Amino acid sequence: MNKSSVSLFIDKFTSSRLFYPLLALALILVLDGIFIPDFFSIQVRNGDLYGRVIDIMRNASTVMVLALGMTLVIATGGIDLSVGAVMAIAASVAAIMMNPVIIGLELPPDLMKFMNDPNFTYSPLWEVILVTLLVAIICGAWNGALVAHMKIQPMVGTLILMIAGRGIAQLITNGVRIQIFYQPYAYIGQGWAVLPFSLYLAFILFGLIWLLVRKTSIGMFIESVGINPKASFYSGINEKNIKMLVYIICGLCAGIAGLIASSNIKTSDANNIGWAIELDAILAVVIGGTSMAGGRFSLLASMIGAMVIQAITTSMYAIGVPAFALQAIKGFVVVLVIFLYAEPVRAFFQKLTLRKAVKA
Amino acid sequence: MKEKKAESLLIEMRGITKVFPGVKALDNVDFNLRYGEIHALLGGNGAGKSTLIKVLTGVEKPDSGKIFLMGHEVTIRSPRHAQELGISTVYQEVNLCPNLSVAENILIGRQPMIRGCIDWKEMNSQAAGILKRILGIDIDVTQLLGSYSVAIQQMVAIARALEIESAKVLILDEPTSSLTTNETEQLFSVMRKLKSENVGIIFITHFLDQVYEVSDRITVIRNGKLISCDDTASLSKMDLIIKMIGRTIADLDEMVKIKNKTTRNVGKENVLKATDFGRMDWVEPMDLNLHDREVLGLAGLVGSGRTETALLLFGVDSPDSGSLEVGNRKIRKYSPNNSIHQGIALSPEDRKAAGIIDDLTVRENIILALQAGRGWFKHLNSKNQTQIADKFIKLLDISTPTAEQLVRNLSGGNQQKVILARWLAINPRVLILDEPTRGIDVGTKAEIQKLVLTLAEEGKSVIFISSELEEVMRCSHRISVLSDKKKIAEFSGQVDEHVLLETMAGSG
Numbered sequence A: 001m002n003k004s005s006v007s008l009f010i011d012k013f014t015s016s017r018l019f020y021p022l023l024a025l026a027l028i029l030v031l032d033g034i035f036i037p038d039f040f041s042i043q044v045r046n047g048d049l050y051g052r053v054i055d056i057m058r059n060a061s062t063v064m065v066l067a068l069g070m071t072l073v074i075a076t077g078g079i080d081l082s083v084g085a086v087m088a089i090a091a092s093v094a095a096i097m098m099n100p101v102i103i104g105l106e107l108p109p110d111l112m113k114f115m116n117d118p119n120f121t122y123s124p125l126w127e128v129i130l131v132t133l134l135v136a137i138i139c140g141a142w143n144g145a146l147v148a149h150m151k152i153q154p155m156v157g158t159l160i161l162m163i164a165g166r167g168i169a170q171l172i173t174n175g176v177r178i179q180i181f182y183q184p185y186a187y188i189g190q191g192w193a194v195l196p197f198s199l200y201l202a203f204i205l206f207g208l209i210w211l212l213v214r215k216t217s218i219g220m221f222i223e224s225v226g227i228n229p230k231a232s233f234y235s236g237i238n239e240k241n242i243k244m245l246v247y248i249i250c251g252l253c254a255g256i257a258g259l260i261a262s263s264n265i266k267t268s269d270a271n272n273i274g275w276a277i278e279l280d281a282i283l284a285v286v287i288g289g290t291s292m293a294g295g296r297f298s299l300l301a302s303m304i305g306a307m308v309i310q311a312i313t314t315s316m317y318a319i320g321v322p323a324f325a326l327q328a329i330k331g332f333v334v335v336l337v338i339f340l341y342a343e344p345v346r347a348f349f350q351k352l353t354l355r356k357a358v359k360a
Numbered sequence B: 001m002k003e004k005k006a007e008s009l010l011i012e013m014r015g016i017t018k019v020f021p022g023v024k025a026l027d028n029v030d031f032n033l034r035y036g037e038i039h040a041l042l043g044g045n046g047a048g049k050s051t052l053i054k055v056l057t058g059v060e061k062p063d064s065g066k067i068f069l070m071g072h073e074v075t076i077r078s079p080r081h082a083q084e085l086g087i088s089t090v091y092q093e094v095n096l097c098p099n100l101s102v103a104e105n106i107l108i109g110r111q112p113m114i115r116g117c118i119d120w121k122e123m124n125s126q127a128a129g130i131l132k133r134i135l136g137i138d139i140d141v142t143q144l145l146g147s148y149s150v151a152i153q154q155m156v157a158i159a160r161a162l163e164i165e166s167a168k169v170l171i172l173d174e175p176t177s178s179l180t181t182n183e184t185e186q187l188f189s190v191m192r193k194l195k196s197e198n199v200g201i202i203f204i205t206h207f208l209d210q211v212y213e214v215s216d217r218i219t220v221i222r223n224g225k226l227i228s229c230d231d232t233a234s235l236s237k238m239d240l241i242i243k244m245i246g247r248t249i250a251d252l253d254e255m256v257k258i259k260n261k262t263t264r265n266v267g268k269e270n271v272l273k274a275t276d277f278g279r280m281d282w283v284e285p286m287d288l289n290l291h292d293r294e295v296l297g298l299a300g301l302v303g304s305g306r307t308e309t310a311l312l313l314f315g316v317d318s319p320d321s322g323s324l325e326v327g328n329r330k331i332r333k334y335s336p337n338n339s340i341h342q343g344i345a346l347s348p349e350d351r352k353a354a355g356i357i358d359d360l361t362v363r364e365n366i367i368l369a370l371q372a373g374r375g376w377f378k379h380l381n382s383k384n385q386t387q388i389a390d391k392f393i394k395l396l397d398i399s400t401p402t403a404e405q406l407v408r409n410l411s412g413g414n415q416q417k418v419i420l421a422r423w424l425a426i427n428p429r430v431l432i433l434d435e436p437t438r439g440i441d442v443g444t445k446a447e448i449q450k451l452v453l454t455l456a457e458e459g460k461s462v463i464f465i466s467s468e469l470e471e472v473m474r475c476s477h478r479i480s481v482l483s484d485k486k487k488i489a490e491f492s493g494q495v496d497e498h499v500l501l502e503t504m505a506g507s508g
């Protein structure tokens, strides 16, 4: 490669959306590598890979899934605060379908004895997943209707379900934490096939959503609506349908995240599942470089953003930072990100890298 | 500096160069401004006029070059800094806050205070006074700026800039693009008064008549290079045009010929027929029809209801009286999307708010309406998209390094062309053009007028709205006149300009 093509490549890479999230991730991993012993060591057991890095990725999968839907919502200029609550609803629905005994459903006595059996489920798994996701989609549609049709501000509109959602989740299980014994269900969050199954799930979902928005015109319409809703309307874009779609996708993602989370802890814990996770999801999107004001978005960058968040969380725990301090640190990260993404700072860095490249 | 010449100048810019990725917007440009002169800065779309202004006001940092203010070299750090140095600016793109009231927009940062709080009453009356005094307009200054037309917004921006008392330099980047003759005259008299107070004024416009009316000197730039700087009195209009665009413009005789030829083509059949069609607060019920292969001009003053008529025909909102038939089929659902399906296109007046999607590329902006008409899944592949975009970039001579450039990086006039391209791309039967030549340079303006007639010849029908009466008369086979939200007259064939003007003013 000659000089100019090197600098061109560097220029292209530094101005790419993935540059900053990747840089942040690399930075955190390097720090981890220095401060945490054996951070990068990976063990092989039965052909599966285990280790701290793998753990980070596995734990990140919930936020990754959420960040996908959140990216689209934020790109239209909206926000969805209810994803954590929708996760709780999804967990409750799934749990009650597999183990309905708790709410006193009259079960045939011969079934009762199977209730603690890891091979038992009341409804078949496919039914559980289908119904759960359907409920999640309905939650998303509710948000979408409030925002798109009733023209309620997204922050306020989704706040309703954020607050009411956990109550609904409690109602579904009659206020009880339902244990999930059924073993195949546990595979969603805890399964392993070389890498954690939930990680595959996140990437498959990423692929599907990417295809949906980038191989059709939906992605461009989402960005267009986020940048200039009036001009988009004048250009014939149906803003309401676009908004409905993104909130529905976001609800669906929250449903999947709820499946993963409840399968991880093997219960429906309406109070704790997805608690405060909407902030992580939003933060992941912001780290991924999508503006909160809407507009251009990158799903992949948000996925990396989710890994950054999880890497921060995990490393803080590993160093022994208490949970409450963690929130403060995340707050600091937000400030840092906003600073780094500000136009003048970006321009400065680009000049810096460009100059180096020219010298080289 | 050693040269004493610089000291007699208010502003001197030397060797200014500014490069954007893919574009050399300014290439070693010199420019100067004397005390008490009105200096016209001219050039075609994308020539670099606005960029030169942005360099002077600290919006953009030049890659090289020096700026002297009253003989001293200065580095202008920011627009605010420029203001502190006495440089007051009206930018091409109105950069006010549509969500604040008119009064707030005019006096923001200088609000009258009373006991530590904003004195609203005083502020409103001051703002109203300023508007009245400076531009002779009388509006409710407590309303949100966004609720007013582009013309009013432009006047508010001007009032804001003119009100800065310590200004030594006033910069006006296309301030008159949506003003009427009267308002323009008002502005000119203020400019002359400031000039007599030794303020230097830089004036950018595409209206050459205005240049000859007020300016003392003319600087022309083309493709980022300085072409010339002459006394206005010594430069003929013909020479000026050649300097600006490097050729003469499409000649008027040819236009007349095309128009006569297309007049014979105008069909009897109604392509569009509005009956008793209106909406409260927009326009009063009117009958309007558009024939096959016809260009129908809508004439009227600012606020006469031309834009509202266009918006209503395009289905931006539903009418509350009457009906609209397109090709003998009654429209049942009013929405831009449905209009696209019916083959109606509208290039809207408000380029910034209703036109461009500034963070999308030129390509995406051009194919947007076409794709919206096709829906989510009938996706044009990227090869197709690029082909369409390139075709219109060529047809309309849009100056951009590539179709992948963000539209926000285009010059004002080129953004306007992109909007036009978006609507031509859907290949409509009825094309409604609301101020399609606003901010477009003289050369391209003539090309667009010609294009309108050519489109009619090719079988399309056009509704043409423009504040420039000359342009309406040149392009239209028939002219409807609106006044005070009503359709009041219709002229076909040759029309006398005076008759038309009188009718528009409501005294005909």
Ligand SMILES: Nc1ncnc2c1ncn2[C@@H]1O[C@H](COP(=O)(O)OP(=O)(O)OP(=O)(O)O)[C@@H](O)[C@H]1O
Pocket (backbone or CB within 6 Å): B020, B021, B023, B024, B025, B043, B044, B045, B046, B047, B048, B049, B050, B051, B052, B092, B399, B400, B408, B409, B410, B411, B412, B413, B414, B439, B441
């Ligand atoms: N921020 C930017 N990034 C990249 N290119 C830019 C940017 N701003 C301006 N340009 C380019 O610089 C050139 C000069 O633009 P400028 O806005 O100065 O033109 P202008 O003379 O004001 O034209 P108009 O009459 O259309 O307003 C254009 O080719 C434009 O595309």
Ligand SMILES: [Mg+2]
Pocket (backbone or CB within 6 Å): B049, B050, B051, B092, B173, B411, B412, B413
């Ligand atoms: Mg300009």
